Amino acid sequence: MAKQSGSNKSRLxxxxxxxxxxxxxxxxHISVPAAHxxxxxxxxxxxxxxxxxxxxxIRVMRFNGETQGDWVPEVSPEMLxxxxxxxxxxxxxxxxxxxxxxxxxxxxxxxxTGEEAVxxxxxxxxxxxDMVFPTYRQQGILINRGASMKEMMCQCLSNSGDPLDGKSIxxxxxxxxxxxxxISGNLGTQLIQGVGWAMASAYKNSDEIASVFTGEGATAEGxxxxxxxxxxxxxAPCIINVVNNQWAISSFQGIAAGExxxxxxxxxxxxxxxxxxxxxxxxxxxxxxKWAAERARNGGGATLIEHFTYRKAGxxxxxxxxxxxxxxxxxVWPFGDPLERLKLHLFHIGEWDxxxxxxxxxxxxxxxxxxxxxxxxxxxxxxxxQVNDYTMFEQVYEHALPHxxxxxxxxxxxxx
Amino acid sequence: xxxxxxIRDALxxxxxxxxxxxxFGEDVGYFGGVFRATAGLQETHGLxxxxxxxxxxxxxxxxxxxxxxxxxxxxxxxxxxxxxxxxYDQIASEAARLRYRSNGDFTAPITIRTPVGGGxxxxxxxxxxxxxxxxxxxxxxxxxxxxxxxxxxMLIDAIEDNDPVLFLEPKRLYNGPFYGDPHAPxxxxxxxxxxxxxxxxxTVPIGEARNISEGEDVTILxxxxxxxxxxxxxEDMGIQADIIDLRSLLPLDIEPIEKSVKKTGRCVVLHEAxxxxxxxxxxxxxxxxxxxxxxxxxVLRVTGWDTPYPHAQEWAYFPGPKRVxxxxxxxxxx
Numbered sequence: 169m170a171k172q173s174g175s176n177k178s179r180l181x182x183x184x185x186x187x188x189x190x191x192x193x194x195x196x197h198i199s200v201p202a203a204h205x206x207x208x209x210x211x212x213x214x215x216x217x218x219x220x221x222x223x224x225x226i227r228v229m230r231f232n233g234e235t236q237g238d239w240v241p242e243v244s245p246e247m248l249x250x251x252x253x254x255x256x257x258x259x260x261x262x263x264x265x266x267x268x269x270x271x272x273x274x275x276x277x278x279x280x281t282g283e284e285a286v287x288x289x290x291x292x293x294x295x296x297x298d299m300v301f302p303t304y305r306q307q308g309i310l311i312n313r314g315a316s317m318k319e320m321m322c323q324c325l326s327n328s329g330d331p332l333d334g335k336s337i338x339x340x341x342x343x344x345x346x347x348x349x350x351i352s353g354n355l356g357t358q359l360i361q362g363v364g365w366a367m368a369s370a371y372k373n374s375d376e377i378a379s380v381f382t383g384e385g386a387t388a389e390g391x392x393x394x395x396x397x398x399x400x401x402x403x404a405p406c407i408i409n410v411v412n413n414q415w416a417i418s419s420f421q422g423i424a425a426g427e428x429x430x431x432x433x434x435x436x437x438x439x440x441x442x443x444x445x446x447x448x449x450x451x452x453x454x455x456x457x458k459w460a461a462e463r464a465r466n467g468g469g470a471t472l473i474e475h476f477t478y479r480k481a482g483x484x485x486x487x488x489x490x491x492x493x494x495x496x497x498x499x500v501w502p503f504g505d506p507l508e509r510l511k512l513h514l515f516h517i518g519e520w521d522x523x524x525x526x527x528x529x530x531x532x533x534x535x536x537x538x539x540x541x542x543x544x545x546x547x548x549x550x551x552x553x554q555v556n557d558y559t560m561f562e563q564v565y566e567h568a569l570p571h572x573x574x575x576x577x578x579x580x581x582x583x584x
Numbered sequence: 585x586x587x588x589x590x591i592r593d594a595l596x597x598x599x600x601x602x603x604x605x606x607x608f609g610e611d612v613g614y615f616g617g618v619f620r621a622t623a624g625l626q627e628t629h630g631l632x633x634x635x636x637x638x639x640x641x642x643x644x645x646x647x648x649x650x651x652x653x654x655x656x657x658x659x660x661x662x663x664x665x666x667x668x669x670x671x672y673d674q675i676a677s678e679a680a681r682l683r684y685r686s687n688g689d690f691t692a693p694i695t696i697r698t699p700v701g702g703g704x705x706x707x708x709x710x711x712x713x714x715x716x717x718x719x720x721x722x723x724x725x726x727x728x729x730x731x732x733x734x735x736x737x738m739l740i741d742a743i744e745d746n747d748p749v750l751f752l753e754p755k756r757l758y759n760g761p762f763y764g765d766p767h768a769p770x771x772x773x774x775x776x777x778x779x780x781x782x783x784x785x786x787t788v789p790i791g792e793a794r795n796i797s798e799g800e801d802v803t804i805l806x807x808x809x810x811x812x813x814x815x816x817x818x819e820d821m822g823i824q825a826d827i828i829d830l831r832s833l834l835p836l837d838i839e840p841i842e843k844s845v846k847k848t849g850r851c852v853v854l855h856e857a858x859x860x861x862x863x864x865x866x867x868x869x870x871x872x873x874x875x876x877x878x879x880x881x882x883v884l885r886v887t888g889w890d891t892p893y894p895h896a897q898e899w900a901y902f903p904g905p906k907r908v909x910x911x912x913x914x915x916x917x918x
Binding site: 299301331332333335336340342343344349350352354357358359360361362363364365366367368369371372378390391394395397398401562563564565566569570571 | 606632637638640642643646647648649650651653654655656658670673674677678682683684685686687688689690691722723725745746747791835836838
């Protein structure tokens with residue numbers, strides 16, 4: 169079978185992450201730019217001017233809590249405290265839901281720990297009427313937009329308070345009233361839909377823009393490229409966000425061709441504006457989103473933003489990251505924690521202190537605990553109070569169809 | 585009016601009535617589509633309302649879903665059904681399920697038009713009939729007209745429907761009814777009763793079959809091109825056949841089918857698509873479930889072979905008059 173090697177020097181190359189379980193992870197080779205470059209161009213600049221931004225990293229907050237550089241946004245201390253609270257609340261909710269899943273209260277859960285600043289910073293910079301096409305790790309947007317945490321929890325519990333009547337697995341929320349599109353479990357599919365939504369918005373001369381999300385892993389799907397292509401072709405007023413949290417379940421970002429080039433740089437070939445931002449820096453995320461939203465609203469078309477962050481938790485409750493990466497990797501990741509970094513900044517400007525922080529964290533925990541209690545009072549997946557089974561026949565079509573009515577009767581017989 | 589003109593007329597009627605209706609796809613804008621179904625619509629309704637898209641079927645259906653979720657009524661053209669597969673995920677996982685998974689929070693009222701079927705020497709990549717891949721999808725409606733009158737009314741109904749609809753166009757019928765003999769002089773729709781297409785708005789409701797002819801001898805279930813093959817064969821053989829043009833595959837109008845088979849006791853199912861797991865299997869199953877004790881003979885299927893659609897062997901593949909006639913003879917003897 170094996171042939172003698174000829175002149176062809178090509179060998180199949182399969183990328184491997186630098187560290188596996190048992191290794192001592194060292195990410196000192198990843199440059200953490202201290203200079204807080206690059207410059208902030210005019211939001212209506214030629215897309216070409218953002219070429220350097222695709223390969224550098226927009227940062228606003230230093231690790232000591234200072235801010236510096238072109239991208240420092242004008243934000244009030246109230247807004248900063250709001251961001252801090254949204255991040256803390258998202259984290260507290262994730263913690264609680266994870267624990268409850270472990271106790272068998274729901275089938276599944278997905279945390280966003282470590283990357284909450286992406287959702288919260290992004291949502292703060294948008295209008296609440298802008299339609300977000302999220303992945304399953306954007307719960308921070310719902311928290312920021314004031315969605316009912318109880319409804320979110322009831323959705324995860326698939327109980328009688330679930331607005332989706334138990335039709336979807338936990339975390340695949342749908343909140344039209346909060347500009348939060350129904351989440352699909354098929355990854356990448358919603359990117360191009362968001363572009364279509366934005367095209368419709370432009371067609372209607374509406375001021376609203378769309379913001380679509382994918383992880384770095386699903387940029388390998390064709391849909392990502394459809395989205396970039398159509399967004400560029402029709403100058404759709406949208407923001408295309410790649411949340412690069414380094415891991416797609418167990419596959420490191422190199423498996424999605426992330427070794428040689430940044431994910432932001434995917435936009436350059438399509439003629440889109442491109443920004444690459446420190447996703448653990450909520451002010452940088454806010455500033456980049458503001459820039460992209462202003463560009464989209466003023467006819468400049470779409471921007472691709474890569475949010476460079478790290479998935480601290482497992483992919484989901486069904487995942488065990490210790491099987492494929494060093495256990496302490498989240499701690500040594502060189503970009504720190506988004507909650508801690510914002511806290512330090514607030515300390516630095518004299519708008520926050522340890523006591524208030526402790527009170528905030530306790531308050532978030534308490535709200536989450538009490539909300540969960542009232543949510544679980546409406547049942548859980550293994551308990552008594554469940555959604556009505558007949559609702560499975562509803563909302564397949566707008567109106568009932570004869571064959572479904574017949575199957576409903578068949579189901580009724582089954583119950584006898 | 586031929587079927588292309590009827591389709592164009594339906595689009596024109598809806599675009600005139602409703603500024604939310606947009607039409608797009610590959611080559612559909614300035615040029616008017618490779619089959620000319622959208623000719624003149626860009627000129628009449630503007631560049632924003634009838635435009636060209638990149639060669640990206642997944643992208644075409646993807647933007648249609650997003651536009652529909654944002655309140656528009658997009659009508660997307662997939663140039664040939666043979667090219668629809670890159671859009672399958674967007675149709676099956678997204679358009680068809682959006683209402684369900686969001687419990688009615690979001691919906692995708694899109695219409696996807698696409699030409700199907702053989703008879704134009706299109707070979708493997710311009711002749712397929714993939715309807716069964718779509719009738720298997722909960723949340724989607726799949727319909728197929730067999731004549732200009734139905735084409736216009738059904739397309740208008742599809743655009744007005746609040747669920748996603750796949751509108752299949754039997755391309756061999758665009759210019760006239762086709763009776764199965766490629767060597768016979770081509771017929772046009774001129775002079776045909778179903779080529780008389782009223783102007784303005786009317787609908788042919790999704791979910792209603794049509795009786796093409798009535799008879800006591802046998803029930804023939806057909807749709808698209810096969811409707812006319814069935815009619816000609818039955819006439820030539822002097823068989824009094826109940827020919828039912830299904831028009832709507834999902835939802836299926838089962839009542840007239842059941843009634844007819846209980847009357848005739850015999851049933852032949854026709855389609856151009858491949859045989860195994862074709863829509864004919866669904867029809868045969870439903871007929872035997874409902875009419876078993878009325879049946880005088882096994883339900884027979886007349887279909888294309890389980891091969892890709894060949895080029896030079898097109899008429900050996902096509903379930904033409906001979907194959908249909910043999911089945912009718914067999915079911916009449918049974």
